[in-house]
Amino acid sequence: MKKRLTIWALGLIVLCAAALPLAFRAQPRAPQPAAAAATPLPAAANPPSTHPRIDAAIHHLEAAKSELQAAPEEFHGHRVKAIAHIDQALNECGKALASAP
Numbered sequence: 001m002k003k004r005l006t007i008w009a010l011g012l013i014v015l016c017a018a019a020l021p022l023a024f025r026a027q028p029r030a031p032q033p034a035a036a037a038a039t040p041l042p043a044a045a046n047p048p049s050t051h052p053r054i055d056a057a058i059h060h061l062e063a064a065k066s067e068l069q070a071a072p073e074e075f076h077g078h079r080v081k082a083i084a085h086i087d088q089a090l091n092e093c094g095k096a097l098a099s100a101p
Helices: 002-025 052-070 075-099
Strands: none
Touching: 052 075
């Protein structure tokens, strides 16, 4: 009887441990403000690029900037500094694309 109870308890623990990642992944994200949502450019204004890695970096930087702008706290000025650094990085990416052959 004691052995059977131990097996059931261990099985329950394993089942709960396996279900934990599913429970945390199912949490809804905070709603994004409408102003922070990126609007795609028309196809004519966004020609295909020969530098897909820089384009991907620009996309990720813009997404990070939107997330930081939507953050409710100030984080003692570090959030604002991070946004400024992202603006500088976006500027440098633009210069890289402009100087590319």
